[in-house]
Amino acid sequence: MTTAPAERFALRLHKVSKAFGGVQALNKVNFEVRAGEIHCLAGENGCGKSTLIKVVTGVHQPETAELIELFGEKVDRINPVQARQMGVSVIWQDLALFPHMSVAENIAFDSLVGLTPRAVRSRDMMARSKAVLESLGVQLDLAAPLQDLQIAQRQVVAIARALMNDAKLIFMDEPTASLTQSETDRLLDIVRKLSANGVAIVFVSHRLAEVLDIAERVTVVRDGNLVGVYPTAGMTQAHLGELMTGQLIETEVTARDRSDAPTVFAAENLTRHGEFTDVSFQIRAGEVLGLTGLIGAGRTELAHVMMGMRQADGGQMRLNGASYRPSNIRKAIAQGMAYVSEDRLSLGLLQKQPIADNTVISVLRKLTTATGLISERRKAEMVRHWIRELGVKIGSPDDPISTLSGGNQQKVVLAKWLATDPKLLILDSPTVGVDVGARAGIFRIVRALADQGLAILLISDEVTEVMFNADRILHMADGRLVAEYDPRTVTVPELEEHIYA
Ligand SMILES: Nc1ncnc2c1ncn2[C@@H]1O[C@H](COP(=O)(O)OP(=O)(O)OP(=O)(O)O)[C@@H](O)[C@H]1O
Numbered sequence: 001m002t003t004a005p006a007e008r009f010a011l012r013l014h015k016v017s018k019a020f021g022g023v024q025a026l027n028k029v030n031f032e033v034r035a036g037e038i039h040c041l042a043g044e045n046g047c048g049k050s051t052l053i054k055v056v057t058g059v060h061q062p063e064t065a066e067l068i069e070l071f072g073e074k075v076d077r078i079n080p081v082q083a084r085q086m087g088v089s090v091i092w093q094d095l096a097l098f099p100h101m102s103v104a105e106n107i108a109f110d111s112l113v114g115l116t117p118r119a120v121r122s123r124d125m126m127a128r129s130k131a132v133l134e135s136l137g138v139q140l141d142l143a144a145p146l147q148d149l150q151i152a153q154r155q156v157v158a159i160a161r162a163l164m165n166d167a168k169l170i171f172m173d174e175p176t177a178s179l180t181q182s183e184t185d186r187l188l189d190i191v192r193k194l195s196a197n198g199v200a201i202v203f204v205s206h207r208l209a210e211v212l213d214i215a216e217r218v219t220v221v222r223d224g225n226l227v228g229v230y231p232t233a234g235m236t237q238a239h240l241g242e243l244m245t246g247q248l249i250e251t252e253v254t255a256r257d258r259s260d261a262p263t264v265f266a267a268e269n270l271t272r273h274g275e276f277t278d279v280s281f282q283i284r285a286g287e288v289l290g291l292t293g294l295i296g297a298g299r300t301e302l303a304h305v306m307m308g309m310r311q312a313d314g315g316q317m318r319l320n321g322a323s324y325r326p327s328n329i330r331k332a333i334a335q336g337m338a339y340v341s342e343d344r345l346s347l348g349l350l351q352k353q354p355i356a357d358n359t360v361i362s363v364l365r366k367l368t369t370a371t372g373l374i375s376e377r378r379k380a381e382m383v384r385h386w387i388r389e390l391g392v393k394i395g396s397p398d399d400p401i402s403t404l405s406g407g408n409q410q411k412v413v414l415a416k417w418l419a420t421d422p423k424l425l426i427l428d429s430p431t432v433g434v435d436v437g438a439r440a441g442i443f444r445i446v447r448a449l450a451d452q453g454l455a456i457l458l459i460s461d462e463v464t465e466v467m468f469n470a471d472r473i474l475h476m477a478d479g480r481l482v483a484e485y486d487p488r489t490v491t492v493p494e495l496e497e498h499i500y501a
């Protein structure tokens with residue numbers, strides 16, 4: 001890998017500030033990225049990472065900025081078009097692609113805009129798109145509609161589009177949040193290749209192992225303030241977590257023996273063709289049962305059957321001793337089931353509604369007074385309670401949920417389900433996009449809920465997450481439960497070897 005001379009910068013920001021109402025999202029922050037460097041931007045949910053990206057790309061104008069310099073050139077008021085013309089691209093979390101257009105059209109999109117139809121030559125477009133994909137070492141069907149592609153492939157399309165625009169500085173805002181381990185590895189390879197070709201990458205991720213693996217340097221931001229810039233060589237995850245949160249993040253096995261407690265949920269030879277086979281397990285009151293394995297092992301499908309969102313083809317389920325076979329999710333919830341899904345954007349929240357309404361939506365009935373109206377006072381109380389319990393960082397409960405940072409949205413999803421007062425809580429990859437400090441907070445709450453007798457199924461592909469937070473760990477592979485582990489007697493490397501082998 002070639003390292004650019006220290007004096008060549010892709011980006012320099014000095015003392016940039018940006019506020020939203022009462023929230024100081026960025027406070028006199030400095031940020032510098034060298035040409036061709038892979039630089040991580042790290043910090044807790046809501047610390048200002050996405051805001052910084054939006055300032056550089058002209059989506060937001062800063063209130064004050066001493067200097068904004070791109071590729072050695074000072075810029076005053078930058079707008080998104082100008083930023084793109086200068087060679088800055090962003091791969092947003094939602095990717096900003098066009099699902100109905102083909103792969104090739106998506107890649108070439110920006111170069112098509114502004115051309116007369118006559119000038120849009122399909123063959124040219126195909127050839128250029130193909131060349132860009134080849135430079136990334138990927139093969140995709142260029143004529144396929146984008147909606148047929150997996151999320152990882154769409155990400156490649158978004159990157160290819162940036163390269164078509166001759167991007168020299170690419171921001172990636174949590175690009176690996178929805179990727180499997182092998183897809184992540186492939187993306188990181190592409191990032192390294194881009195860097196070797198002189199493209200600077202600013203990478204945002206809450207997976208600290210990945211941050212330390214990919215980046216040369218990391219800039220840490222806390223509550224809109226710069227904490228510092230650090231080389232990643234020799235840095236540990238624990239230290240980085242401490243810099244981000246200002247606290248020591250403890251990781252210790254919390255497993256306890258619940259074998260004497262009554263069984264809340266049981267699956268017996270549960271089968272759904274093509275998804276999972278002969279799955280049998282029990283969850284006891286007060287128990288956190290971890291379920292891990294590679295994505296695609298059938299874990300989410302199993303959760304969907306437990307929630308009545310799909311039906312099993314064989315076997316049976318029991319809830320509190322009685323036969324349980326919900327025909328839809330509403331019936332499952334009515335019987336005391338709750339489900340925090342991995343996909344907060346499509347299943348969890350009403351993006352345009354206020355935070356307060358999102359938090360209480362599942363419990364509206366409980367808040368209804370004798371006259372059938374929602375008690376505003378009780379609503380406000382409940383919202384305040386959960387916002388405080390989960391440490392959700394917000395301006396006002398009446399703001400739309402879309403103004404919250406990603407991780408804070410996830411906490412609202414959790415609050416929403418906890419407010420239903422469930423018997424069994426399924427957490428499906430609950431910390432995707434959630435920062436280390438908030439993860440610790442969420443799991444403290446999970447443990448406290450278990451101690452009150454709640455049964456919890458914790459689905460996660462992060463080995464450390466089940467290791468430190470579950471009482472028992474089930475390993476699922478190719479739709480079957482293949483092993484059970486006790487976190488008190490197995491180690492993280494051993495578990496990783498079993499799962500990734
Ligand atoms: N359009 C907006 N209107 C109001 N407040 C906003 C807006 N965008 C961001 N904020 C607030 O600014 C702060 C910084 O948000 P930002 O999205 O930059 O955080 P982040 O570091 O990207 O967090 P995450 O890791 O959760 O994505 C948060 O308190 C957020 O609620």
Ligand SMILES: [Mg+2]
Nearest residue numbers: 049050405406
């Ligand atoms: Mg963000």
